Amino acid sequence: MQDNAAAPALEIRFDTIRQELSKIARESFQTTLGEWGNVEPAVAACANPNFGDYQINNAMGIWSTIKGKETEFRNPREIAQSITRNFPQTGFVETTSVAGPGFINVKLSSVYIAKRLNELLLHGIDTWAPVLPVKRAIVDFSSPNIAKEMHVGHLRSTIIGDCLANMIEYCKVEVLRRNHVGDWGTQFGMLIEYLFEMFPNWEDIGDQAIGDLQAFYKESKVRFDADEEFKAKAQQAVVKLQSGDAKYRAAWKILCNISRNEFQQVYDRLKVSLEEKGESFYNPYIPDAIQILRDKGILEESDGATVIFVDGHKIPLIAIKRDGGFNYASTDLAALWYRLNVEKVEWIIYVTDVGQHQHFDMLFKAAKRAEWLPKEGYPRTQHVGFGLVLGADGKRFRTRQGTGLVRLVDLLDEAKSRSKTALIERGRDDEWSPEDLDAAAESVGYGAVKYADLKNNRETNYTFSFEQMLDVRGNTAVYLLYAYARIRSIIRKSGKSIDELKENGAIVLTHPDERALGLFLIQFSEVVEDAVTRLLPNTLCEYLYNLSENFTRFYTSCKVNGSPEETSRLLLCEATAIVMKQCFKLLGITPLERL
Structure with a gap:
């Protein structure tokens, strides 16, 4: 048969x-x-x-x-x-x-450059994806704490982590987008007991009953610090929670779900997808991971704690506290063991602020001592550190009242509102439906916030400024989105079908500015390769901005519509738009065909 x-x-x-x-x-x-x-x-x-x-x-x-x-x-x-x-x-x-x-x-050869561009038009941008030496990776990013709001401190981890995940996925690697939320620890005893006191019928409450979970956390902390009886009950609640008491686990799940719903508001706005495996997920694996380390003979007793000494650090990594309890490092050791041995990943990338560099350096060195990781090659782990978001005063970015860090939802909503106002001032509300205007405001506003972050070297601090990031001139997402929309407009005004042009025509590079643009376009894949290898999204941002500048020079000196070279040049415009659109996709920005 x-x-x-x-x-x-x-x-x-x-x-x-x-x-x-x-x-x-x-x-x-x-x-x-x-x-x-x-x-x-x-x-x-x-x-x-x-x-x-x-x-x-x-x-x-x-x-x-x-x-x-x-x-x-x-x-x-x-x-x-x-x-x-x-x-x-x-x-x-x-x-x-x-x-x-x-x-x-x-x-x-200019003929070769044109050949590569014609291959792009025929086969698509995915054929230019670099080849990486791994098949499966984890990007650990965002990672907010339950019962605490996401603020600008989480902005960089979320945006940078998403961009790195996008680039690695583009290279045909399976990426596990991991949200390692802080959903376990002593603070939950305090929160649960306060929940019981404030809401006797706590099993039936909804998200709205508690209201501001951050304020709820602060109130419970005040009670914890001032009332010894409450403090004792909270400490006992931790024991009950960690031992699996059904009532305390149920209350814990209610608090976690409230936080998750708030986090999701941010992720929905940013169009970021994550899979949550928080600290609680790895808690059952800690004893076995610790025993494996003990069997390897690398655990030592120091001042009553069980620790691992690693090269280059005077203080050890604490695996078990003096009181016999587990800590942040215990969880990270268990998580690393799980990722290597159960999930079988070859590359694990942790995206956190630069202040955690020492912790991760000690963690990775401990894993190499235990022979979980080889001294060189794969599987490998890397810490991607980033600097602070600063205000105009050069200090950590805070609310206008200076009372605390800016809520991420509020910041994103203001970016959208400002971009909508700017679009209306340019008369776009006459051209678009309310739904289209809203979508454009989101694309420009959220894209501006993302690009303003990603264009900086991630290890440095940067100053947050709505005025700068929403400027239509210079190296901003707004400028680049307009540049992309302009290319699409050129193609539309020609009245020609790009599909027909691809079928019946080809790119031919005769003018120096055509060739310069073509050469820059075919370098896209190695730019992505550099950005992924060095884990630096700003490399891609710099390329995107320079690409728009190259296109402007080409379009200024080379007439497109109505020229003898119209077919070739329209296809060159299309190739530029394809590469720009892929850059936006990797950066997590949604381009618009019209602006």
Whole structure:
């Protein structure tokens, strides 16, 4: 019987330009240098386009290895010249030259650049996704605490973590988007006992009954500090909760659900998806993880506590407290063991503020001592630290009254409100339905907040300013969203069908500004590769902004609609829009076809 099932489609993935050049360079190294040519090509984009498109910088390093040996070469420049002569003949490289002591400059063929762009139009942006050495990863981000509101301190973790997850997913890696919420600990005894006192019929209360959970937390803390009898009951409540008492577990779930509903308001606005596995999830695994560490012989007693000493730190990592209880480190050790051994992930990324760097450095070193992690390679763990969000006064961003950190929901709503006002002032309310205007305000407002954060190096502090982030000029999401909408407008005004143009036409690069834009576009995949490898979203932001500037130069000097080159240039516009849209997607920003 014949099997009529369709064969699965083959996945198309194209090499980056650096990878293509590296293949050519390796072949030439072997031809030129024999046994001395077994080195990894050092390929990088040229900083100065006057020299070429790419540079191969191996000649000096090779010379330092073979200097003094019997070879035909007298200096690194001669090595570089010989390497360029032995480049295999392909349609990839147009010209080569040697500069200075031995820098090999390479100019790519314009025909090849156009070919890569036409492949993009035919096969889609996913074919440009870089290949990473892992199949499964965890990005641990956001991680607010139950009974406490999300504030600007959670903004960076949520936005940066989402962007990193997006980029890794684009590279065809399965990403577990993990929300490690603080839903376990001594504070719950205090909250539960206060819940019992304030609401005798606590089983039947809804979210609205408690109202502001943050205020509820503060009230219970005041009671805890002032009333010894209440304090004793709260401490006993912790014991009951952790031992599985049904009543206390039920009350705990009510408090957790109220917080989750509040957190979800933020995640819905930001269009961020997460899977919650909080501290409570890993609590049952702590004893076994501790026993594994004990069996490994790396646990020691110190001042009544059970600890792990790690290199580079005077203080140890505390696995069990003096009173026999578990702590933050205990949970993180159990979570790390679970992720490595049960979920079988190869790359675990923790996105928290830079102040937690020491904790994670100790955690990772402890895991290597226990041989949970190898000293090099995969599986691996990384801490992605980020700086503070500052106000105009240079201090931690707070409410206008200075009474506390800004609630994240309020901040996002203000961004949307301001962007809607700006759109109305530009007359957009006459062009759009109320629903379209609202969607545009969300796209611009939330996108502005995200981009203002992501464009900065994550390790540095940045100053939060609605005025700057909503500016239509300069390196802002608003400017970039308008640039994208402008490209879509150019294509619409042509009256041509892009699908028909793809079928019957092709990109041909003849003008220097066409070529410059085309070259920058095909470098997208290696920019993503750099951003993922270094875990720096600002790399992608910088590329997106420079791409818009490159397009502006092209459009200023090259007429599109009505020109003899109209088909090619419209397709170049489409290629630019495709890459820009993918950049927005990776950054977590929703672009608009019209603005």
